[in-house]
Amino acid sequence: MACETLLLFGATGDLARRMLLPSLYALHADGLIKDCLQIVGTARSELDDAGWQDFAKKALEEFLPADRKNGDLLATFLERLKYQPLDASKPDGFPALAEKIGDTSGGIAIFLSTAPSLFEPTIAGLQKAGLAGDNVRIGLEKPLGTDLDSSREINDAVAAAFPEERTFRIDHYLGKETVQNLLALRFANMMFEPLWNANGIDHVQITVSETVGLEGRVGFYDGAGALRDMVQNHMLQLLSLVAMEPPADLNATAVRDEKVKVLRSLRKIDSDSAATHTVIGQYGAGASKGEAVPGYVDELGKPSDTETFVAIKAHVDNWRWQGVPFYLRTGKRLPNRQSEIFIQFKKVPHSIFAKRGGRLTANKLVIRLQPEEYIRLLVMAKEPGLDREGITLREVPLDLSLTSAFAGTRRRIAYERLLLDLIEGDPTLFVRRDEVEAQWEWVDAIRAGWAANGMTPKQYGAGSWGPSAAIALTERDGVSWHD
Ligand SMILES: NC(=O)C1=CN([C@@H]2O[C@H](COP(=O)(O)OP(=O)(O)OC[C@H]3O[C@@H](n4cnc5c(N)ncnc54)[C@H](OP(=O)(O)O)[C@@H]3O)[C@@H](O)[C@H]2O)C=CC1
Numbered sequence: 001m002a003c004e005t006l007l008l009f010g011a012t013g014d015l016a017r018r019m020l021l022p023s024l025y026a027l028h029a030d031g032l033i034k035d036c037l038q039i040v041g042t043a044r045s046e047l048d049d050a051g052w053q054d055f056a057k058k059a060l061e062e063f064l065p066a067d068r069k070n071g072d073l074l075a076t077f078l079e080r081l082k083y084q085p086l087d088a089s090k091p092d093g094f095p096a097l098a099e100k101i102g103d104t105s106g107g108i109a110i111f112l113s114t115a116p117s118l119f120e121p122t123i124a125g126l127q128k129a130g131l132a133g134d135n136v137r138i139g140l141e142k143p144l145g146t147d148l149d150s151s152r153e154i155n156d157a158v159a160a161a162f163p164e165e166r167t168f169r170i171d172h173y174l175g176k177e178t179v180q181n182l183l184a185l186r187f188a189n190m191m192f193e194p195l196w197n198a199n200g201i202d203h204v205q206i207t208v209s210e211t212v213g214l215e216g217r218v219g220f221y222d223g224a225g226a227l228r229d230m231v232q233n234h235m236l237q238l239l240s241l242v243a244m245e246p247p248a249d250l251n252a253t254a255v256r257d258e259k260v261k262v263l264r265s266l267r268k269i270d271s272d273s274a275a276t277h278t279v280i281g282q283y284g285a286g287a288s289k290g291e292a293v294p295g296y297v298d299e300l301g302k303p304s305d306t307e308t309f310v311a312i313k314a315h316v317d318n319w320r321w322q323g324v325p326f327y328l329r330t331g332k333r334l335p336n337r338q339s340e341i342f343i344q345f346k347k348v349p350h351s352i353f354a355k356r357g358g359r360l361t362a363n364k365l366v367i368r369l370q371p372e373e374y375i376r377l378l379v380m381a382k383e384p385g386l387d388r389e390g391i392t393l394r395e396v397p398l399d400l401s402l403t404s405a406f407a408g409t410r411r412r413i414a415y416e417r418l419l420l421d422l423i424e425g426d427p428t429l430f431v432r433r434d435e436v437e438a439q440w441e442w443v444d445a446i447r448a449g450w451a452a453n454g455m456t457p458k459q460y461g462a463g464s465w466g467p468s469a470a471i472a473l474t475e476r477d478g479v480s481w482h483d
């Protein structure tokens with residue numbers, strides 16, 4: 001039987017250059033994909049096989065870490081690569097693509113790394129050329145629409161050719177090692193689960209902060225904004241992993257069933273609550289990592305009301321999380337690149353140290369996703385001494401540095417895992433249609449609330465933690481952001 005093909009749309013794009021080709025090289029170098037698997041790239045650019053191999057070689061030279069570069073492996077990797085020029089918006093080029101692929105009996109894993117406006121014609125073309133059979137899976141890069149309606153349209157177009165079990169929607173955060181570790185932390189340890197609810201937890205914070213600005217993605221970002229670019233997908237996926245019930249199994253259905261229950265339990269933020277439960281900002285000129293940087297509209301070259309920062313106070317209305325706020329915050333041009341989940345536990349019900357001067361701070365758990373990966377539990381300890389003038393208690397960290405605990409293990413980039421799962425057909429770390437749609441439904445209501453309240457982004461200086469209103473959002477509840 002013939003071997004499988006990986007068919008990559010958007011083969012000449014930025015994502016292919018920075019992430020997909022380096023990830024595929026890593027899978028090749030580690031012997032994780034079959035020797036016979038061919039990688040067929042396609043885009044409009046008029047390249048031949050050698051031209052795309054050259055493109056890939058340059059991308060790998062630029063984006064592979066020095067210790068991963070190996071001339072022999074690079075040569076054998078490039079031999080896998082074939083290229084077919086194609087305008088995916090037109091059906092006539094697809095038969096030539098099918099011909100390039102050749103024998104499809106080994107199956108095809110398709111990855112659409114193109115704008116979603118191309119998904120519909122691409123799928124129609126694939127179908128017509130006989131490239132959408134039972135042994136074909138399709139991976140879809142985000143964004144999956146701009147709202148619930150457009151997302152449904154995309155999902156319907158995909159579903160016309162690919163049933164849900166062969167549709168793999170990418171959220172690259174699910175491929176990150178520490179995100180998966182969240183499942184291990186919660187469900188492979190006995191100590192957290194009894195406290196992982198409204199009785200034990202005061203509030204949760206999820207921060208995904210970036211130092212970068214527009215990074216050349218002007219056209220896309222200004223039409224999206226932080227809510228749709230980051231919250232609708234990555235942050236709601238993180239929230240659902242933090243808040244979900246223990247799945248009965250690690251299989252795709254069990255995990256996704258539990259996540260979607262959380263997403264459906266999110267309390268709607270609408271025109272009544274948008275102004276009190278959300279804050280939007282847009283960066284002005286400032287400094288990033290010590291260097292002066294222009295503001296968003298200067299980078300963009302025109303006035304804009306697009307938010308580059310959003311903070312939200314969310315609630316999961318179910319038994320487990322009643323009364324526990326989930327504060328979400330994400331933005332561009334913030335002081336650090338830092339993604340983390342911060343769990344603030346409740347205070348002990350009674351302090352036996354109070355009369356002796358001992359002051360208690362409630363426990364905290366920090367799950368740092370990037371740039372470093374660690375899990376840190378802050379616990380109270382007594383300072384050594386004879387305590388003649390009272391007991392001094394201090395918060396001390398119990399640290400699990402994943403980087404050092406697994407020092408001999410290479411940290412893979414998210415797309416390595418996701419591409420391998422797509423090739424092998426494991427959907428666990430991909431997003432199901434009902435999840436995406438629940439995410440859009442929640443986000444759409446927020447956007448409608450902003451419009452109804454005439455909310456526009458407040459300015460914040462590049463290099464700051466967003467508008468001061470974002471600080472007020474939590475301080476009103478007596479909570480400080482964990483910076
Ligand atoms: N870059 C990133 O970091 C991220 C990107 N994404 C998403 O991934 C997708 C790809 O992003 P990115 O690589 O940055 O985008 P680019 O604009 O860099 O690349 C787009 C790719 O699509 C191809 N393309 C454009 N029009 C057509 C067409 N009519 N027919 C066939 N191919 C076409 C382009 O090649 P050519 O011009 O030769 O046709 C190119 O290969 C986008 O949806 C983006 O939002 C998501 C998360 C992060």
Ligand SMILES: O=C1O[C@H](COP(=O)(O)O)[C@@H](O)[C@H](O)[C@H]1O
Pocket residue numbers: 210229230339
């Ligand atoms: O999907 C996206 O994610 C990146 C951030 O990803 P990370 O892995 O670097 O945290 C973000 O910059 C981009 O705007 C967004 O589209």
